[in-house]
Amino acid sequence: MGGDRHKHINNSISGGEEKESKGEVVLLDFDGGRFNYDYPSENLHGDTLAKSKDLPLIGLELIHKATQHFSEENKLGQGGLGPVYRGTLADGREIAVKRLSRTSGQGLEEFKNEVTLIARLQHRNLVRLLGCCLEGNESLLIYEYMPNKSLDVFLFDSTTSAQLDWKTRLNIINGIARGISYLHEDSRLRIIHRDLKPSNVLLDSDMNPKISDFGMARIFAGSENGTNTARIVGSYGYMAPEYAMEGLYSIKSDVYSFGVVLLEIITGRKNAGFHLSGMGPSLLSHAWQSWNEGKGLELMDPLLGDSCCPDEFLRCYHIGLLCVQEDASDRPTMSSVIVMLKSESVSLRQPERPAFSVGRSTNQHETASGSSSSVNGLTASIALPR
Numbered sequence: 001m002g003g004d005r006h007k008h009i010n011n012s013i014s015g016g017e018e019k020e021s022k023g024e025v026v027l028l029d030f031d032g033g034r035f036n037y038d039y040p041s042e043n044l045h046g047d048t049l050a051k052s053k054d055l056p057l058i059g060l061e062l063i064h065k066a067t068q069h070f071s072e073e074n075k076l077g078q079g080g081l082g083p084v085y086r087g088t089l090a091d092g093r094e095i096a097v098k099r100l101s102r103t104s105g106q107g108l109e110e111f112k113n114e115v116t117l118i119a120r121l122q123h124r125n126l127v128r129l130l131g132c133c134l135e136g137n138e139s140l141l142i143y144e145y146m147p148n149k150s151l152d153v154f155l156f157d158s159t160t161s162a163q164l165d166w167k168t169r170l171n172i173i174n175g176i177a178r179g180i181s182y183l184h185e186d187s188r189l190r191i192i193h194r195d196l197k198p199s200n201v202l203l204d205s206d207m208n209p210k211i212s213d214f215g216m217a218r219i220f221a222g223s224e225n226g227t228n229t230a231r232i233v234g235s236y237g238y239m240a241p242e243y244a245m246e247g248l249y250s251i252k253s254d255v256y257s258f259g260v261v262l263l264e265i266i267t268g269r270k271n272a273g274f275h276l277s278g279m280g281p282s283l284l285s286h287a288w289q290s291w292n293e294g295k296g297l298e299l300m301d302p303l304l305g306d307s308c309c310p311d312e313f314l315r316c317y318h319i320g321l322l323c324v325q326e327d328a329s330d331r332p333t334m335s336s337v338i339v340m341l342k343s344e345s346v347s348l349r350q351p352e353r354p355a356f357s358v359g360r361s362t363n364q365h366e367t368a369s370g371s372s373s374s375v376n377g378l379t380a381s382i383a384l385p386r
């Protein structure tokens with residue numbers, strides 16, 4: 001049995017399509033019920049990093065019991081890698097189990113990445129991976145259960161979003177910022193998440209945000225401005241233009257995604273699909289236009305009611321626009337974002353225009369005014385400066 005598992009892991013290691021000279025993670029072995037892994041030393045940031053660390057392997061039988069054999073009633077949602085189930089362990093602990101689709105080669109790559117990265121990180125704004133299971137055809141990731149599911153579920157449903165008052169939204173924005181800043185600057189590894197979006201922000205019972213889904217994340221080495229290239233695998237509406245168009249990613253592409261998420265949180269509107277509202281090609285272009293016309297407050301989510309102080313709203317809006325600026329080097333780092341969010345006395349620069357207006361190519365105005373490229377079957381358009 002153990003031999004089979006060993007083979008399974010080694011098979012999954014060799015399947016990678018993406019080539020990056022730096023930042024590649026090496027899985028070593030697994031032994032005696034724990035999953036061992038290690039990192040090439042040039043990728044390490046900070047002083048000491050233990051040579052290897054273990055992630056508990058959890059038996060399939062236990063997971064079957066906990067999830068009532070992956071019953072439909074226990075299904076929490078469906079992600080790109082496969083379905084996610086709720087479960088309860090014998091000791092009463094609640095878990096969420098991500099079950100990899102058997103046919104997904106890309107899924108195995110992401111599984112491997114998730115196991116090697118997130119298990120090494122600990123921060124109150126990152127979801128905790130409790131263990132994994134590799135038995136027979138099953139590849140499972142076991143997380144702490146987040147009773148309020150993901151931010152998208154809350155934010156884009158009119159009944160639940162009414163429960164998100166301003167204080168809660170501000171707490172969520174701050175928590176996401178701290179989580180990403182930890183990844184970029186404070187963790188022993190330096191990590192670019194590459195797929196930040198509301199469905200990858202989980203909410204605990206007190207509505208504290210926890211960033212999840214490290215399947216696409218990459219360790220980076222060297223300076224914070226280092227830019228890497230990769231096959232484009234992010235999510236529609238949240239990808240920085242340089243990444244969507246050229247596959248270039250850096251910590252500043254995460255800052256861009258954070259800016260989009262922030263603007264979605266305060267306006268209660270989705271960037272992708274915004275054109276369907278008839279108000280403009282994207283939330284970003286609409287936000288930019290309203291800002292310049294001095295009509296920013298019109299974008300406030302009406303469900304916020306009196307819980308929101310207009311000055312705080314406009315400050316967040318301003319920070320959001322700074323994060324989504326066209327030129328990656330103009331965007332602030334996450335640590336400066338945290339300072340800007342915390343201190344009203346820090347003055348903010350005027351934002352430059354966000355280049356990216358996301359829409360489908362059927363919108364003639366967009367395609368006539370800029371270049372476009374297809375990403376994951378959807379079209380992203382770059383609006384040229386006026």
Ligand SMILES: Nc1ncnc2c1ncn2[C@@H]1O[C@H](COP(=O)(O)OP(=O)(O)OP(=O)(O)O)[C@@H](O)[C@H]1O
Nearest residue numbers: 077078079080081084096143144145146149150199
């Ligand atoms: N730890 C968890 N606790 C509670 N619910 C969870 C947990 N993890 C995931 N979910 C639920 O399962 C859904 C699917 O999650 P998953 O991370 O697989 O995919 P996604 O982020 O929605 O999409 P994609 O895989 O394309 O990024 C989430 O939207 C969320 O509602």
